[in-house]
Amino acid sequence: MEALKSRIALYISCRKLKDLDAMSKSDPQVEVLMKERGSGQWALLGKTEIVRNNLNPDFSKFIECDYYFEREQHVRFMVYDVDGSNKDFIGMNECTIAQIIGSVRQTYLADLTLEHNKTSRGKLVVRLDSVNVSNDEIRLKLKATLQPISNLCCYGVNNPYYVIQRARDPANPTDFVRTFQSPSLRNTHQPIFNPIKAKLVQICNGNKDLPIKFSFYSSIPEGTDEFYGESETTINKIIQGQKDLDVFKNASRIGTMQIEQFTLVEMPSFMDYLRSGWGINTSFAIDFTASNGEIFEPGSLHKIDASGRVLNQYEEAILGVGQIIEPYALQSQFAVFGFGGIPRYMGANKPSHCFNLNGQPNPIIIGLQNVYTQYKYSIANTGLAGPTYFQHVLRALLAYVQQSLALQMYHCMIIITDGEIHDMPETTDTIVELSKYPVSIIIIGVGDDDFINMRRLDSDDSVLKNSKGQAAMRDIVQFVRFKDYSGAGKNVSGLAEDVLKEMPDQIVNYMLSQNIKPAKLEWQDINKLGVSTIVKQ
Known part of the structure; x- marks a missing residue:
C-alpha cells in the first residue's frame, strides 16, 4: 500500500542574522534541502526570494513538500547573503519535519551555525501549515x-x-x-x-x-x-x-x-489537531518471556552484541519506530513496561506481567536513547519467564487514559513481542474497552511465529468483538511482523512506515467520533510562545 501523505508548506523567517556586508546589511536567501530516501543524498526542495538589506527577513515565498507521518524526513535550511552572482554562507540548521510539526504551534525556532562552529549566527524560524489538499x-x-x-x-x-x-x-x-x-x-x-x-x-x-x-x-x-x-x-x-x-x-x-x-x-487533518494543542503520549511494552531465548543463546531474540554494531530485533524495533514517534512525544517522554519476565534488578523473584522498566514508581523515561539504554540493562538483569499476557499492560494503559481524559492527549502503546498471547479473551475485552478512548495500539511481532492472534486483533477484515459480542468502537490495533522487513534485500526502515501509517486516521476518527474539532490558532500571536526574538522588527 502506498504511504499516506499530506502536502505541507514551510514559511520561513530569520532573526538577528550575522551581517556579512561591510557597507550595508546582508541580502539573505534560504535554500531548503531534503535528504532523499534510500540514497541519503540532499536534494533541493526550493529557495526563498532574496530580501535586500535585512537581518530579520520574513520571506514571502514558501516551500512546499509532501509529508509522511511514518517516515523520518530530514530537512536542511541553508542561509546565504546573496550579492549578484556571489553568495556568502551565513549559517545552517538541520532538523526533521516531525520536529517542526512537534514544535509549539508548529513554529520551529533554532540557531543558525556553521558546520564545525556551533556559535549562533542568527535565528531560524519555520512555521508550518497545511496546503489546501482535501481531507474530506x-x-x-x-x-x-x-x-x-x-x-x-x-x-x-x-x-x-x-x-x-x-x-x-x-x-x-x-x-x-x-x-x-x-x-x-x-x-x-x-x-x-x-x-x-x-x-x-x-x-x-x-x-x-x-x-x-x-x-x-x-x-x-x-x-x-x-x-x-x-x-x-x-x-x-x-x-x-x-x-x-x-x-x-x-x-x-x-x-x-x-x-x-x-x-x-469536511474532515480536519491529523496536523490540525496537533496544531491546536493536542499531544501524543507514547509508551512501550516489551516481551521478556522465555520463548525469546536466553540472551546467551545464539538464537536469542534478546541477544546483545558486545560491540554494539549488530542490533537484535527488539533493539531495531525500539530505535526504528521510536525515532519516528519521538518528535511527537510530549517532552520526549516514554512510559516503558516489561511483561512476562522476572525483573531481578527490582528485587523480584517471580514473573511480573507488567513492570516499570526503569524500576521506579513512575515508568517515564525521557529520551529514546535512554529507553534503549534501559532496555539493554533490563534484559541483562531479568529472568525470562512467562506466559505471554497482554491484559496487564493494556489495563495499565486503560487506567492511565481514564485518569487523563481532561488532557488534550492521544495515547499510543507500542507492544514488541515474539509470539502468540495466552490471554486472548481478556486482551480482546480490554482492547474493545480501549477503543472508546483516544488510544492506538501498535504490535510488532519479532521472531518466526505466525502471529495468528495478532492478526485477529488487527481486525482489518472484520470488526473486533469482546466476549459479550460487543463490537469495538474503532479499529485501534495495527500489527506488523518484523521478519517482513529484515534479511537480505529487505528494508528495515520501512518497518516504521507500516507501523505508523494508520495512526493519523485513527486520531482523526477518534476526534470525529467525540465531535472534537481542532481549535483555530493565529500565527501572529507567537510572542506567547516565549520567543521575543522572532517578532517582526
Missing part, C-alpha cells in the same frame, strides 16, 4: 434497477457490484482510472448496496467537478464479469441534487441508479 470524506449509498442478465453463457446469474472511476484530467474526460469497487450482491438485478465511506481525493482527486463514472458489473464465478452499463456525473452535480441517473450500455438505456444517501464530510 464522502458517505454514499446507492441502489440500481438493471436489465437482468439471462443469457446461457452467464448461467442466468445476476450478482451486481459497482465500480467508481474518475477522469485523470478534466481536459481529457475520456481517460478514466478506477478508484473504488463495492462488494457484489447475490441473485438480484435490483441491488441496494451498503453505504460506503471514502476519501474525496480517492473518488475524484479532490476536484468536485471532475467527471466520475458508476459502472455496474455482474460477478461471474469462474468467468469474466458481465458489464451491465454505466452512468456519468460529478460530485458537484450530486451535491446540487442529482439523485436519479440513467444507466447506459452502448448508448442504450438499460436501467437506472438512485443515490439514496450522500453526505460530504
